[in-house]
Amino acid sequence: MSGFDNFNTDFYQSSYSVDDQAQSGYGYGNTEDPYNKPYGQYDYSQPMGYSAPGMMQPQQPYTGQIFQPTQTFTPSPSQSMYSSSFDDEPPLLEELGINFDHIWQKTLTVLHPMKAADGSIMNETDLAGPMVFCLAFGATLLLTGKIQFGYVYGISAIGCLGMYCLLNLMSMTGVSFGCVASVLGYCLLPMILLSSFGVLFSLQGMMGIIISAAIIGWCSFSASKIFISALAMDGQQLLVAYPCALLYGVFALISVF
């Protein structure tokens, strides 16, 4: 308080002393009414954040950043809520983002190609299902003696990249890469049927060709149906189905040969 009195009385006597007192009484003066300061000091002290005056020591020289607001401590709501009790924690699956109901709905959409798809199911990108299907496909191929996990992953990656570019070019709204990968992964499910059929019977006859063609058609039809319902592309289903058919045709080639 005495510093402040000195400041008032010595104000008009010398500018030098005013500056000195401004430096020393800097932090202290900030805890008082900040609007009472002369203009020269006002610029320095305003960003100090007088929302938490209790944090700042008086008589301390200013060591923070000029014109930058200081970080004030506000406890995050989740921390205060969840650290309070164990029962308040959300279930593990919800935290991980795995929703079994949605996974089952998406699987059913793929398995019924004639049923109209709901566009909103693809809103969250879920890569857990597609990873499981890729691994299952590789496992069924392993049962026939073909160790070709590398080909499966490589072709999936390149195919997803190609479809991502094409769908971004063709649709009004864009798509994210995760959405494309998720849809293409789910529609790989009928291909697992084909490769498991190939475990029991050889696919290299006429019967195998017919079944492969039917399954390729089923996969690409489901994939294009989901894409056009999620992206609202009317009248372009066959245009989207054709590149999907080429991609699934490559998978079928791996299964057959």
Next chain:
Amino acid sequence: MILFSFKLLSGKKKSAPFWTFEYYQTFFDVETHQIKDRIVGSVLPWRGKNFIHLYIRKNPDLYGPFWICATLVFAIAISGNISNFLVHLGGPKFRYVPEFRKVTMAATAIYSYAWLVPLALWGLLLWRNNKVMSLVSYSFMEIVCVYGYSLSIYIPAVVLWIIPYEQVRWCSIVVALCLSGSVLVLTFWPAVKDDHPRVSIAIIAAIVALNVLLAVGCQAYFFSKPEPDLQVVSSSAPGEMKAIPST
């Protein structure tokens, strides 16, 4: 990078610089029935109906040419392998090895025909237009469209080349050449007819010659000729087959 785009007063198309993504989005704005109409129009040329004027003038697209070329590459590779397999089917101790190198060769040939030849043609037409004012001028994308769709007749032709009979092959190649050649000629004749007669004839002849070269070259390179008489001699090493044509 600053995106500079403005709306044309009459049309609804935005024009963006060609190095941005949005520029290419305008070329994929087609629907299934439009693509079907364009393919049918490229296969059935009709005198007096210009392919570009009828189908493409408002809306050139890149979907058709790109995927028709891709399909043709796969068709050539697969059919070439199958015809190779069928020709040597009766021979003992023949082990079929799929040749994947054919895919890359086919891709190079088809894509350079479908993209470099339109580039050259567009440059040529631009140069002639400077000298002779022509009523008709085509943009680069439209020429790419015409060439891309004109290749669509080759897809069934290539599938027919699997059949190892010379008559069938010659018949299909002649029909395909006639159809695609006439589509190209009917499209480009209005653009060059105002020019000096020798120059216009030369341009049309070059277009037709390149078309013929592509078709005959593909057939000769990718499809093995069925030998009329083949005498198979099995050598001492297992799995080897020597073929001596009988005199």
